[in-house]
Amino acid sequence: MDEDRHNMKMAKKKVARDKIMATKTEKKGLLIVHTGKGKGKSSSAFGMIFRCIAHKMPCAVVQFIKGGMDTGERNLITENFGDLCQFYTMGEGFTWETQDKSRDIEMAQAAWAKAKELILDERNAMVLLDEINIALRYDYVDVEEVVAWLAENKPPMTHVVMTGRNAKEPLIEAADLVTEMELIKHPFRSGIKAQQGVEF
Numbered sequence: 032m033d034e035d036r037h038n039m040k041m042a043k044k045k046v047a048r049d050k051i052m053a054t055k056t057e058k059k060g061l062l063i064v065h066t067g068k069g070k071g072k073s074s075s076a077f078g079m080i081f082r083c084i085a086h087k088m089p090c091a092v093v094q095f096i097k098g099g100m101d102t103g104e105r106n107l108i109t110e111n112f113g114d115l116c117q118f119y120t121m122g123e124g125f126t127w128e129t130q131d132k133s134r135d136i137e138m139a140q141a142a143w144a145k146a147k148e149l150i151l152d153e154r155n156a157m158v159l160l161d162e163i164n165i166a167l168r169y170d171y172v173d174v175e176e177v178v179a180w181l182a183e184n185k186p187p188m189t190h191v192v193m194t195g196r197n198a199k200e201p202l203i204e205a206a207d208l209v210t211e212m213e214l215i216k217h218p219f220r221s222g223i224k225a226q227q228g229v230e231f
Contacts, residue, residue, distance in 0.1 A: 060189040061207040062181060066164060066198035069212030070230075076159050076192045077104045084112050088156035091149040095142045096122040096162035096195075102231040117155075119145050122162070139171035150185055157190040164195025167202065174199045181205065 063079075065072035083090040092108070097120060108116045121142035122135075143166075149158045167174045178201045185191060193202065203209050225231060 058188070059207075060185060060187055060191070062185070062205060063190065063192045063208045063210075064164075064198050064202055064206040065192070065194045065210050065212065066196060066203075067210075067212035067214070068196060069214040070217065071212045072194040072196075073104075073161050075210070075212075076161065076194050079157060079190075079192060080104075080108070080116060080159055083157050084108070084115050087115065089115055089154045090157040090159070091117040091152075091155050092119065092159045092161060093142050093146045093149065093163075094118075094120045094122055094161045095139055095166045100231060103228065117149065119149075121145060135169070136171045139166040142166070143172045143177070147180065147184070150181075150189060150191060153186045153189065155189060157192065159192045160194070162195040163193050164198045164202070166195075167199055168195070168197045174201050178202060178205045 063076075065076055077092075080090055080092060092105075094105075105118055105120065108118050119142070122138055142160075142163075146158065146160050146163070149155055163172070163177075166172045167177065181191065182205065193206075198209070219225070
């Protein structure tokens with residue numbers, strides 16, 4: 032009896048779901064923002080980059096902040112999938128490490144110039160701008176300029192993914208998809224450092 036009730040409930044749910052899905056017919060390149068204090072912003076974005084690679088869809092990554100830090104995702108992509116995914120590490124580290132504002136601004140502007148070049152190349156199905164929100168937060172790159180440029184120049188079918196804490200409101204307003212990673216618990220607060228395979 033319980034199984035019959037369950038099956039009837041699922042059948043009704045499927046009819047309702049199919050009706051909803053029948054209305055979703057459009058395709059477009061999305062502007063996607065991952066923000067918030069929780070872990071997983073870049074990790075999730077790289078998950079989408081790896082999906083593109085798996086589907087043989089050309090893509091690209093521009094890292095605005097992380098600098099020369101050795102990361103698993105960069106190693107995997109550059110060593111094995113460089114033909115499908117261009118990878119540019121443009122930053123020189125977090126702002127509190129570099130302690131050189133003019134140099135940070137120069138590097139962020141160079142990263143934005145590279146990002147625009149990659150976005151304009153319609154062969155790229157997706158372009159990830161990793162930690163761009165940090166550059167926007169400190170006004171190293173002007174958020175209004177970024178939003179306006181994307182509105183006017185992003186090819187219709189290109190996905191652009193932007194990560195980093197403290198996404199500014201104009202970017203959130205312009206985005207098609209915004210996810211805020213909420214911090215509930217983090218090992219860093221218990222004295223555990225960033226670890227290979229988890230954070231990088």
